Structure formats: structure tokens, C-alpha cells
Amino acid sequence: MAQTTEHRPPAPAPARTPRTPRVHRAWSVAAVTFVTIIGAAAFASLPGLLIEPLHTEFDWSRGTIGFAVSVNLALYGLTAPFAAALMDRFGIRRVVAVALTVIALGSVLTVWMTAAWQLVLFWGVLVGLGSGSMALAFAATVTNRWFTARRGLVTGILTAAGASGQLVFLPLLSWLVEHHGWRPAAVTVALSALAVVPFVWLLLRDHPADVGLAPYGGEYAEKPAPVTGAARRAVTVLLKAARTGPFWLLAGTFAICGASTNGLVKTHFVPAAHDHGMPVTAAAGLLAVIGVFDVVGTIASGWFTDRFEARRLLAVYYALRGVSLLFLPLLLAPAVHPPMIFFIVFYGLDWVATVPPTIALCREHYGEDSAIVFGWVLASHQVGAAVVAFAGGVARDVFGAYDVVWYASGALCAAAALMALVIRRPRTNGLVTAGA
Secondary structure, eight states: OOOOOOOOOOOOOOOOOOOOOSOHHHHHHHHHHHHEEEEEEEEHHHHHHHHHHHHHHHHHOOHHHHHHHHHHHHHHHHHHHHHHHHHHHHHHHHHHHHHHHHHHHHHHHGGGSSSHHHHHHIIIIHHHHHHHTTTTHHHHHHHHHHHHHHHHHHHHHHHHHHHHHHHHHHHHHHHHHHHHHHHHHHHHHHHHHHHHHHHHHHHOOOGGGGGGGOOOOOOOOOOOOOOOOOOHHHHHHHHHHHTTHHHHHHHHHHHEEEEETTIIIIIHHHHHHHHHHHHHHHHHHHHHHHHHHHHHHHHHHHHHTTOOOHHHHHHHHHHHHHHHHHHHHHHSSOOOHHHHHHHHHHHHHSTTHHHHHHHHHHHHHGGGGGHHHHHHHHHHHHHHHHHHHHHHHHHHHHHHSSHHHHHHHHHHHHHHHHHHHHHHOOOOSSOOOTTT
16 A cells, blocks of 8 residues: 655744844944044144134234134034934934035135134134034934943044044144145145045944844834924923033033133144244144044043943043143243153043043933933033133233143133032932932
8 A cells, every 4th residue: 555645834944033243333333433523623623723824824813813713612512412403303424414514615715714704704603513513422422322332432432533533634734734824724624524424424324223233232222213303302401401410510520621622722732832932843743642642541531431430530530631731831842852742641641531421421310312411511611612712812912821821721620620529420310300
């Protein structure tokens, strides 16, 4: 008798699990962000190099030139919280690409300026608005969206990108200003900003869900719907945060941070060193060296922020910075000598080491609104920088030297160290109560 064989349907193939990439896409997004900030850093390297050439060519006072720089710095900060909200509405790529284009436009228009108000409009307003739209709030937004683990380290790396850009562009720009005038340097800034736009548009992605991934170290979540009313949301978040004590302490310390870095050293170190007989290229080279050690210090600060209490780190950073500024007037001389090298290394390690713990404290206290809150804290940073950029120029016009500004900034840093220690840990995951 013939045996019949039972025909069974083939067993279904086992479900395939999504392949996890060996290198998470978040790291490539961070790399593109790093390159973008480096390319855009050229505009931040130029103001300190413009003061003497513009004073010589147009006979504008240093206070007038400092006012244009202060407008740039203030708008850089005041635009940041609205830019963070715009990124929630229109996406990171669009906002950053438009910002880079505005920077390029403002920089290239300065080539044809003939009056001081044009410097204020082109460099102060246009470059200020463009740079503010892709300020540190850009780095905070990328970090918050793409990373759950290693946020402190990534924040440090992205913050260091600005210093890396300074390292790349300062020697080049100072050489151009010294040998060919300030106009080719302004054109170089415009071209460097435009060169980054294709990288942003083609390689950057707004959210991990755009490529079907979870944030690095986190769980998958659907991409949130665009948030409408960007300006209203930025103001609403400000009003909510302003009812809490930590916001004012963070804003106050960061204002002093801006006053003692962008407003003072980045804007006035080169002309102050030149007052003591140091060549412009040598002074600009020292600022570039600050950029080298800033990279090391900021990345290390991000690593420390993942492991130590952020407010104590801030107190240490501000105290050390204040001490170094008190010694600077004694170190300025026609030639570069070992004590000045020590100051440059020491100050470079501390330059923006304050950023990772400040962002971490914003994240601790303000949760999902932390990028916008940090945008407002950054606004205070830039307002502080703007005040000192203008006051430093006026002090030089009135006293014939910068010494009083160095000493005042050192004292302010001591106050910032005390303010940082007053910040307490949040009582809940939401906003802490005022005065907490």
C-alpha cells in the first residue's frame, strides 16, 4: 500500500529584527553639528581683529566699534530662545541653513560700508541675528533630541567646536587683516558660512524618528508634531522659568561668563596686547592657542558633568577664571613670555567649560523646555558680553588702557562662583519653587 505524504504549508520565516547599526546615527549627526559650528565660528573670530583697522581707516572711536560688536553679541543671545522654538516648529535643518545664509549676507555687505551705522546694521544686526539662530541652543537641541546617554560629553564636544573654529580661522583672519586688510577677511567669513550650508541640508536630520531610530542610549519615540506659535512658546517658557530662583542664578552667572569671555577677552585682548607693543598676528595666535585648550577643557568639563555635581563645577570654574583675570594686566608685554603662555593655557581650559554644567542644570530644572530656557540663559550671557564689549571700548577711550576692565571682570567672576553655589537641586522633575 502506497504511503501518502502529508503536505504541510511551509513554516513562516522568523520575524527579522531591525539591524542595529554598529555606530549609532546620533554620532554622525553630532559630527555634522560639530563641523557646522566650526564653519560658522569664523564670524566670532573677526570682531577683535576689526577694531584697530576700522579705527585707522574710518577714524571711528573704539566705543563706536565696540557698540556694533555689542549689538551683535546681544542679538546673538536674544535670538537664541526664539531659534530653539523655531527649530521645534520648522526643523533644525531649515533654521540653521537660513541662519548661515544671513551671516554670509551681513558679512559680505560690510565690504562696501562707509558709515558707522552700516557696521551696526550689517555686522551688528544681520550677523547677530544669524549667529544667534545657530548659537549654543542649536547644540542643546541636537543633544536633547539625539542623546539620552552621554549628554554631558556630547555637549562638551559640540561646545568645543566653537573653539576649534577659532583655532582654524583666527590665524588665517589675522594674517589676512595684517597683509591684505580687513575686507578679504570679511569675505572669508561669508564664504565659510555658505560652505557649511550643503552639509547641513544633506546630512543633518531633525529627529531620530526621521531615520527610524531611538536616541542614543534611549527608547524609540515617535517624532513630535511641529509646535506652532514659536515666539509665544519662547515667551511663555521665559515667564514660567522666571518665577523660579535657579533661572535667575543661572542667568546671572552666565551673564558674567559672557562678560569675561566674548565681551572682554575675545573682543579686547588683541587690541589690549597691541597697546603693549605685541604684533596683531602674535596676539591673535595666542587667542588661537586659547582655542586649543578650550577644546580640551570643554570636553573634559562635559565628562566631569556626567559624574559630578554641576553647580560645584561652575563655582570652581568661575573662581579660577576670576583669579586669572586679576593677573592678566601684569602679563601684557611686547613679546610672548612664559607667564603669558601659562595664562593662555589656564584661561583656555576654563573658557567655555561652564557650558556643559549650565546646560545640565537647565535640563535638571526645566525638563522638556530646557533648550528654550537655556536659550534665555544664553541671552543673558550675550547681554553681559555686549555690555563689556561696549564698556571696554569706552574705558580704553577714556583711560587709555584696559586695566580697570580686567580687574572688574575678575571681581564679577568671584561673585558668579558664589551664585553657583546657591543653586539647589530640584525638588521634583518639574520646576522648582522660587528661591529654591
